Every structure is written in structure tokens, then in C-alpha cells.
Amino acid sequence: MRNILPILAVVFAMIIAWYAGAFMMNKKWTYDQANRAGVELTLSEVFADTMAQPRPVLPAPHQVAVNFWETTVEKKITSRRSLVFHGWITLKATLTGFILGTIIGTLLAVGIVYSRVMDMSILPWAIISQTVPIVAIAPMIVVLSNSVGIEGHLVPKTIISAYLSFFPVLVSMIKGLRSPDRMQLDLLRTWGAGKSQTFWKLRLPGSMPFFFAAVKIAIAASLVGAIVGELPMSGSGGLGARMLVGSQYGEPLLIWSALAAAALLAAVLIFIVGTIQTITLKRMGMAQ
Template sequence: MTRFAPILSVLAVLLAVWYGASIWLNSTWTLDQAERAGTTPTVTQIIADTMAQDRPLLPPPHQVAAELWEVTAQKKVTSKRSLIYHGAITLKATMAGFALGIVLGVGLAVAIVMSPAMNLTVMPWAIISQTIPVVALAPMIVVLSNSMGIEDRLVPKAIISAYLSFFPVLVSMVKGLRSPGAMQLDLLRTYGASKAQTFWKLRMPASLPYFFASLKIAVAASLVGAIVGELPTGATQGLGARMLIGSQFGEPMIMWTALFAASILAAGLIWAVGLIEAGLRRRLGGVA
């Protein structure tokens, strides 16, 4: 229990701040209604009303939790109101973009490390590419996809996800592939190892810790890309679409539950990457 005390303490503080902010923001409606009715509510009445409003400015934690339970556990998976249904659609685009980002990031990293020309030409452009706001890039990708006759909405979402996820993989893999020291490289040269043997026997194993560290960042970035990609496509399905619908129709509960569903999905994906890393370390004889 002691090991979880710091986490529980931070969680308690966050919940207290959240409840306090909910009372403060939601009380505006309560006081306005009381003024129109010519009454003066007590502090207890104000707090009670701010905890149970239909459309609060800031839903309190218990309202979000109750709504999240309703649209996940109490809805059929095939229902259009189920966040599991919408989460699966977003997850599909996330994994497609994540896989594409890994291939692109690792491929460019290998080329940059093995070729000085690639290092001088590609790496600066890869860095510059991350200065473009994804909210500005997403509509452009959607328009280009439509102009090329690509009707599958998964494609532009996967491209946007890959755009956000490839860069952490690229930077970390370049660092990892260059992590072996001069003495290690000289030792392999002494044994007559070729460049390919040096790459597979030394550089690639040395890059694995960097690679898995980058995957935890990349998979979360890929999820963000999939959600952002759903906004300009006019999608009606997916977690991003649920957030947009909640915003357009003034339904804060829809927005908040979709937001928390996305957070839970991101945590699950990062946890899955950690499990794969631990399993690979055990297989290679390391410490999990």
C-alpha cells in the first residue's frame, strides 16, 4: 500500500481540485436560475445543484464516471452510442498509423546512421516537418486523399497518425544506433566484422531500449493523430467524432466521456508496449 501512496495522494488532490472547479463553474447556472426565481440558495443547495446538472460547464468526476460506465458496460458493443464501438474504430486507425510510423521512422533512422548524405539531407527536413501544426495539416491530407480518389477514411487518419508517430521513433532509433562506443566498434573491426554484421550484432541490439522507449511516446501520438484526423473528415464514428458531436450539440458529457475513453485507450496501448518490451527482454536473457 505504501508504494501506491504517492499515486493515491496525487489522485486525491486532482479530484479535490476537479470538484472545486466544478462547483465554481457550475454555480453560475444555479445562481442565475435562483436570481430569476427571486430566491437565495444556501451553500448546500448550490453544491447539490452543481453536482447534478444535465449540462454542466464542468462535469464533476462522479457524473463522468457514471456516464462512462453507461456508454461502455451498459451498451451493446455494436451500438452507435457505445464508446467501445467508437474506440475500436479509432484504434484501427491508430494501429495502422502506428505501424506505418514505425516502418518510416526505423527506415529513415537506419538510412541516416548508415549514410552521411542522408544524415545531412533528411534529418533537418524531418525536424522541420514537426513544426507544422497537425490541425493545419490534417485538412490538407483529407483534401489530397479525396482528390486522389481515396474514399476510405481510414487512409487519411492513418497518414496523420504516422506523421505524429514516426518522429519519436526516428530520433530515438538514430540515438540508439549511434549509442555503441568507439571501443566496441573497433573491437568488431579487429575481428573483421563487416558493416552489416556490425549493424545486426551491435548497433541493432544497442538500439532496442531506445526503440521501446520511443514506441510508448509514438503510440500515444498515433492515437492523438487518429482523433485529430477524424475531425476534418466529417466522421460520425470514432472518439474524435464523439468529441466533435458533443461540442456541436452542447453536450459536455459526450465530450468528457470520449476524452476519458481516449485516455484509457492510450494507457492500455502504452501498457501493451511495455509488456512486449518485458517479454522481449526475458527472451534475450535480460531483466524484465
């Protein structure tokens, strides 16, 4: 209970700030309409109107919650108006890109740790690659995928997600694989252990806390990559496409409901990774 109270306090403060922001940003439209009609409004009437506008600048939390309920529970999951339908499309690209990015990041980290040539050549380019804005790369990847005859929308989104997710895994795994100190390495050499035995018995187990810390970041980055990848392909569906449709048609509630769905999806994915982390580290004797 003590652990939940601080979280609830922060959530409560955020909701209050959100309502205050909705009032401040939506009241201009209310006053404009009142002035045109020649009507004087009380503060309570202004507040009530700002909380119920059909197309507010900033929707109130309860408006987002109602729209979220309507587009999840009250819609068939096969409907293109359902956030479950669009969330599943985004989830497929997220997981595919995350798995690919994790594999690439891990393999590159092993290569960099064991090869000075890769350390001097690959790592700098990996760092430089992250300075390029993903919003600039996403359309290029989509165009290149189409030009080489790759059909469908999953591959471009997977590439974008993998691009964002491999880097945190790469950096953390390098740190984790190099975490054993000199005394531990010398001890294994004294016992006659080779490089492969040192890797499996010492370096890899020692890197697990670093790996799972990176994976939590990577899964969230992969979700962001999938959403960004959906923006140039609004017809493909997905939460990113849903946000784009809401922006094009002036429907802020669609945008915020899709954002809420993305945040909920990210929380679930991170919770799953955290559960796997706890189970794995307990089995390895690294956590109580």
C-alpha cells in the same frame, strides 16, 4: 503497495481539484437560475446543484463516470452511441498509423546512421515537418485523399497518425543506433565483422531501450493523430467524432466521456508496449 500509494495520492488530489473546479465553473449558472426565481440558496444547495447539472460547463467526475458506464456497458457495441464502437474505429487507425510510422522512423534512422547524405538532407526536413501544426495538416490530408480517389476514412487517419508517430521513433533510433562507443565498434572490426554484422550484433540490440522508450511516445502520439484526423470527418465515427458531436450539440458529458475513453485506451496501449518491452529486454539480458 508502496508503489501504488503515491499514484493513488496523486489521483485523489486530481479528483479533489476536479470537484473544486466543477463547483467554481458551474456555480454561476446555479446563482443565475436562483436569482431569476427569487430564491436564496445555501452553500450546500449550490454545491449539490453544481454537481448535478445536465449540461455543466465542467462535469463532475461522477457525472463523467456515469455517462461513461452508460455509453460502454449499457450500450450495444454495434450502436453508434457506444464508446466501444467509436473506440474500435479510433483503435484501428491508431494501430495502423503507429505501425506505419514506426517502420518509416526505423528505416529512416538506419539510413541516416549509415549515410551522411541522408543525415544532412533527410533529418533537417524531418525536424521541420514537426513544426507544422497537425490541426492544419489534417484537413489538407483529408481533402487530398478524397481528390485522388481514396475512399474510406482509414487512410487519411492512418497518414496523420503515422506523421505524428514516426518522429519520436526516428530520433530515438538514431540515438540508439549510435550509442555503441568507439571501443565496441573497433572490437568488432578486429574480429572481422562487417557493417551488417555490426548492425545486427551491436547497433540494433543496443538501440532497443531507446526504441521502446520512443514507441511509448509514438503510440500515444498515434492515438492523438487518429483523434485529430476524425475531427474533420465527424460522419466516420471514432472518439474524435464523438467529441465533435458533443461540442456541436452542447453536450459536455459526451466530450468528457470520449476523453476518458481515449485516456483509458492510451493507458492500455502503453501498458501493452511496456509489457512487450520487459519481455524483450529480459530475453536479451538487458533487464532483470
